[in-house]
Amino acid sequence: MKRTSRTSSVSRRIALGVAVVLAATSASVAAADDGPGPFGVTAVVGTTAESARVGALFSADKAGSLAGNHFCTASVVRSPRRDLIVSAAHCVDGDDATGLVFVPGYRDGQAPYGVWKVGRRYLPDGWAHGQDEDSDVAFAVVDERGGKRVEDVTGANRFVAGMATGATAVTVTGYPDSREVPISCTNKPVAHSATQQRINCPEFTGGTSGSPWVNGDHDVVGVLGGHEQGGATADTSYSVVLGTEAAELYKDAVGD
Numbered sequence: 001m002k003r004t005s006r007t008s009s010v011s012r013r014i015a016l017g018v019a020v021v022l023a024a025t026s027a028s029v030a031a032a033d034d035g036p037g038p039f040g041v042t043a044v045v046g047t048t049a050e051s052a053r054v055g056a057l058f059s060a061d062k063a064g065s066l067a068g069n070h071f072c073t074a075s076v077v078r079s080p081r082r083d084l085i086v087s088a089a090h091c092v093d094g095d096d097a098t099g100l101v102f103v104p105g106y107r108d109g110q111a112p113y114g115v116w117k118v119g120r121r122y123l124p125d126g127w128a129h130g131q132d133e134d135s136d137v138a139f140a141v142v143d144e145r146g147g148k149r150v151e152d153v154t155g156a157n158r159f160v161a162g163m164a165t166g167a168t169a170v171t172v173t174g175y176p177d178s179r180e181v182p183i184s185c186t187n188k189p190v191a192h193s194a195t196q197q198r199i200n201c202p203e204f205t206g207g208t209s210g211s212p213w214v215n216g217d218h219d220v221v222g223v224l225g226g227h228e229q230g231g232a233t234a235d236t237s238y239s240v241v242l243g244t245e246a247a248e249l250y251k252d253a254v255g256d
Contacts, residue, residue: 042185042203045173047105052113052154054182054212055104056175057091060117063101067109073174073182074102074140075212077159077220079254081141082151085118086159087210088225089127089138092118102142104154108180113153116142122253124245134195136225137239137246139253157212160219161247165189165197170221172201172237174211189213189222189239196227198238205234213239 045051056070072091077084085102092100100118103111119141126135142150166188173184185201192198199213199222209230213222222239224230231237240246 039169039187040185040200040202042183042201045182045184047107047112049155050214050218051173051182051184052105053157054173055085055102055113055154056106056182056207057087057118057210058101058103060099060101063115066103066106066111066115067180070103070106070175071177071207073208073210073212073224075173075210075214075220076104076151076154076156077139077250078151078156081254082149082156083141083144084156084253085140085142085150086212086220086223087138087140088223088230089123089136090131090225090229091210092121092138092140093123093127093131100140102140102150104150106175106180107182113150114145116145116150119143122249124249126245133226133229134240135245136229137223137242137249139249141253157214157218157220159242159250160221161242161244161250163215163219163221163242165191165241168215168221170199170213170215172199172204172208172211172213172222172224174204174208174224176203176205177207178205179207183208191241192227192238195241195243196238197222197241198227198231198236200236202235204231204237208237211237 062069074087124135126132211224227238
């Protein structure tokens with residue numbers, strides 16, 4: 001399944017912030033310092049502190065009827081204002097007056113940590129001015145809810161650019177649009193090119209674009225998207241290599 005189908009039924013959202021542009025396996029048991037293992041096996045995610053940081057994206061007009069209506073994945077990352085999520089650029093780009101909401105820890109039509117309105121979005125120039133697949137990453141601010149910031153409710157992972165591809169195993173967590181629960185898989189990424197990395201994990205179908213690639217230090221070192229907007233098959237997924245462009249984009253998102 002081509003990953004563009006992850007957003008085919010939902011209008012893409014407009015980017016309200018623009019950053020500077022810069023150039024930018026089979027299953028096996030993991031060693032203790034590489035992650036929990038086994039590698040390359042996909043399973044439903046349990047309800048944990050870590051899974052609360054990952055959520056599904058919905059059109060805002062579906063906020064009152066969540067079941068079956070999610071279309072992409074995003075996750076909370078640390079920021080000074082405690083209000084930032086990261087996803088794929090192709091998930092949040094476009095023009096849609098109805099807006100967008102983020103539901104962390106979404107499961108079976110329920111929003112255990114609330115429904116959060118997405119506000120200002122940040123996309124790299126490489127994506128905003130040509131949809132360059134090497135720039136398929138984005139940040140968005142979510143509005144306060146009940147006087148609280150999203151990071152205060154769910155916790156957050158750290159966003160890290162410049163990590164060498166495959167330096168450690170990563171766990172990818174996302175929401176297939178055909179399921180109402182999140183799935184995850186751990187494996188080691190490998191280089192697809194100088195600007196793209198890939199991972200072999202089955203069942204990552206439409207809806208999982210934007211899924212964070214999180215290492216054992218709780219660092220987001222990849223975001224599912226990039227080549228073919230995430231990949232043409234369910235078993236191999238891609239991410240842009242998070243380099244200088246992604247680092248500058250993060251600085252813009254936390255600096256405004």
